[in-house]
Amino acid sequence: MTEFLLDINGICAGYGGTEVLRNINMAVAPGEIIALLGSNGAGKSTLNRTISGLLRPRAGSILFDGRSIDRAMPSEIVELGLIHVPEGRKIFPNMTVVENLDLGSYRRAATRRAQNRERVFSTFPRLAERRLQNAGTLSGGEQQMLAIGRGLMAEPKLLILDEPSLGLSPRLVEDLFALISRIHAEGLAILLVEQNVMQSLMLAARAYILEQGEIVLSGLASELRDNPDLKRAYLGM
């Protein structure tokens, strides 16, 4: 029996003739916050798509909460409590804040919808102020809060945040990371996928660095921050 919440072993994946991920090993313990870092094109989104069941791996296994999910449908994976907040937020702009949140509980935790909505509003008071506004009228930072709030509506066991800082100003990124830290402090396991390396390493306990489809570095975030190989992974020398 595994002690990890998410346990990825030897995953290979790709599209058509293109091999993107090679032998990926990665794990997230219950309640842990992990950063998955890597430059553009390193394979982060492909790994996310594979974990969430949108892409079938060509080899390897993925265990979530003790169950094999590498052949499961995305909807089944959501029902197990692995919730993915997608890159680019993907909110529904012509639906209200409340309607967007409610869609997060479509597959899971539907019976506690009203109660969870209030919890999201207490975490993100800005959303409460705008509950009947169309989501498309929110600012970029508020839309990101909404996307995370929608993820929380499903009572996740593991929340994957895919590039939440994308397109936000440095000030908003700081606010957002503080919020992520608070959500984690309540006991939620988080996999933070980011291009913002230093700030992610300040937030996460451990990190994996993906480069050209392989994990080239991993370890405690506090140690990776001081590892000169980190710069080499990004800048090539």
Next chain:
Amino acid sequence: MDEPLLKVDQISQRFGGLLAVDSASFEVGAGSITALIGPNGAGKTTLFAIISGFQKPVQGHVHFAGQEITGRAPHELARLGLARTFQIVQPFVGLTVRENIAVGAYLRHRERAKALDAADDIARRLGLEKYADQPAGTLTVSARKRLELARALATSPRLLLLDEVMAGLNPSEVRDLLPTIRELRAQGATILLIEHVMQAVMNLSDRVHVLAEGKIIASGTPESVVDNEQVIEAYLGEGAASHYGKDGSTR
């Protein structure tokens, strides 16, 4: 110093409210391998599209071999000796590899037989001769990338713009492609490349220009740009530069 082959002067490009390229200037020396790098969304592809005549800038000038080419159409630029590859390769899948390359060679050779001969020569230089009679649609990703290079090369360019030719290749395929690109330069082409595979960039390039948020933030040798504080911050995020010493060690 010699007159640069390509001179990009204060180029800006705007898409609605977004200033995608912000007064970018840089030069590509004749006979060099020069890289244009930068984080995701920096404006590299937009700048490439402007240089190669696929977009008109809202401001600035592009000079090639001593003449202004700003806004000239791609086919005119090809005749002048400026060719590019595309990140998403789109060969004529029903034509053979030889015929695909010959499409480029027709620019310099009117007769079919001569264009096909030129195509065979280029196929040899790029290690594609064994696929010459195969339809392009049957090629592997790595061979398709080489075919993309071959088609551009068939126009006999003085300047070859390479848009992420290494994307989608595995590390050993990348290693195999490096000597091919060096060989093209040895045979007289000047090369400007956009690339995310950083080890390859640093290994190949004489000079590197770094674009971030539409602006050129650093230019120089590979060694000098990787130690540049603005470059480190652009790639590793705010607070990273103060973390790394000038010698690349950590503080």
